[in-house]
Amino acid sequence: MSKNTDKASAGTQTKPLRFVVIGAGMAGILGAVKLQDAGFTDFTVYEKAGGFGGTWRENTYPGVACDVPSHLYSYSFAPNPNWSHVFSPGQEILSYFEDVARTRGVEEHVKFNTGIRRIEFRDGRWRIETEHGEEDEADFVIAATGVLHHPSYPNIEGLEDFDGPLFHTARWDHSVSLEDKRVGIIGTGSSSVQIVSDLAGKVPELHLFQRTPQWVMPTPNPEIDSATQELYRDDPEVMRAVRENLAQTFADNFASAVVDAESPQLAMLQQMCEANLGTVTDPELREQLRPDYRAACKRLVMSPNFYEAMQDPSVSLVTEKISRIEAKGIRTVDGELHELELIVLGTGFRVDRFMRPIEVVGRDGVALDDVWAERPSGYLAISIPEFPNLFMLNGPNGPVGNFSLIDVAELQFDYIMQLVELVRAGRCQEVSVTHKAADRFEEERVEAAKNTVWMTGCRSWYLDDRGVPAAWPWAFGRFRDEMAKPKLEDYELTP
Ligand code: NAP
Secondary structure: OOHHHHHHHOOOOOOOOOEEEEOOOHHHHHHHHHHHHOOOOOEEEEOOOOOOOOHHHHOOOOOOEOOOOOOOOOOOOOOOOOOOEOOOEHHHHHHHHHHHHHHOOOHHHEEOOOOEEEEEEEOOEEEEEEOOOOEEEEOEEEEOOOOOOOEOOOOOOOOOOOOOOEEEHHHOOOOOOOOOOEEEEEOOOHHHHHHHHHHOOOOOEEEEEOOOOOOEEEOOOOEOOHHHHHHHHHOHHHHHHHHHHHHHHHHHHHHHHHHOOOOHHHHHHHHHHHHHHOOOOOHHHHHHOOOOOOOOOOOOEEEOOHHHHHOOOOEEEEOOOEEEEEOOEEEEOOOOEEEOOEEEEOOOEOOOOOOOOOEEEOHHHOEHHHHOOOOOOOEOOOEOOOOOOEEEOOOOOOOOOOOOHHHHHHHHHHHHHHHHHHHHOOOOOEEEEOHHHHHHHHHHHHHHHOOOHHHOOOOOOOEOOOOOEOOOOOOHHHHHHHHHOOOHHHEEEEO
16 A cells, blocks of 8 residues: 555545546556545546446457456456466456455446546536536546447448348357357457457358468466465465566566567567467468567467467468458458358457547647547656646556556556645645656657567557557566656646
């Protein structure tokens, strides 16, 4: 617990503050728990959907799992001895979040089915308007709106013409039976890879339409046996040590690898991916699956069994470009019609949305849509000039990809609470990052991005419209250091 929260529980609160948290996914639940821990009770979490869990509520496709180990992809304050696998399935992750929300009293603060339409900073407070026209006010708004939740629909001719069911991976229609279907999946990102790995052999035919091959990191996914679970229950310190160990391993290896294209760690990742590809026995298929860019240039795909699935007789890889979708299936540019009964769009997400489509209006009528007209940005991924007392969790250009976004959000939240403390202690009324600091940060970030593997020649969702990775381009240690204590000279503290 931080110094600030200690103070709060000791009852030194000087100014009552009200908070609004937007979103009840991983980060929103985290925000609610930590607000309570810091002694704040006056807050509402607005959630547009009918339940907790954000991405884990939305993504229910077959094989959905988190490819960050479960003991790392857990809140530090809510370790879970019961994880079933090293990489546990999505349903289990969703239950975990629901459980934390319930046991930590988050439920009573949430308004479900209540999207926010507009927020405006006026006369020193945020004025909130919901989609139903309800109004609210708050001293602080915490945007916990997620990163990957606006499906990206491909610009493929004939999308409307298909006779059968067609849906995005994040909008899985469970009323559609699978076992009698010839299934086509467009895209080879992490979502599609998980689906293919799960469905191979369970459906009569599975056709994977690949525009770009992926490097796939082998990640065995053993069950965690009951004796180990019991050990974790009996001795939470052991479990905590496992988490620490995983966090350190990720920071030292993966995180260092991606931000330094010349690092030995990256060379090792490359070797592991190549060896994994080597397990494909048919040389033609192996070459079709071989990327022509470096491992981890795109967000690295992790899978225990993707190549095994690709070699299942029910699965075929289509590398011809898609020409159009027709009533009976997908036609490729070579003229062949691949007859299908179900099409799944594994085509990813619009990653530049963040809080939007919420209309966000800052000081003196400044509209976020204008500030972000070219692309979203945020000082340390948290704060935007002219938007005082508004903070983002997992905002633009933060650590993304194969990190635990839980760790990221926890560090961010503790940082934000240090800024909140300035207001609570009466040092100021408004906290907003200065233009100078935000511009400097952005310049340094863009410069540092040049050394990352993400800029070594591939197309990926990391890259913004200029081809600059919209991500944290430094080691994770630097993020930790930045989050440890705000540099107050970078903030405007308005009395
Ligand atoms: P994605 O990585 O953005 O992949 C989208 C795929 O669709 C790519 O293969 C892309 O091809 C293809 N595509 C897009 N438009 C197309 C078109 N018009 N025609 C043909 N192909 C098209 O999406 P995702 O798989 O949903 O994953 C998104 C992110 O979600 C991941 O990178 C990861 O961060 C996160 N995720 C995480 C997990 C996890 O386990 N933690 C699981 C799933 C997803 P190109 O490569 O050629 O662009």
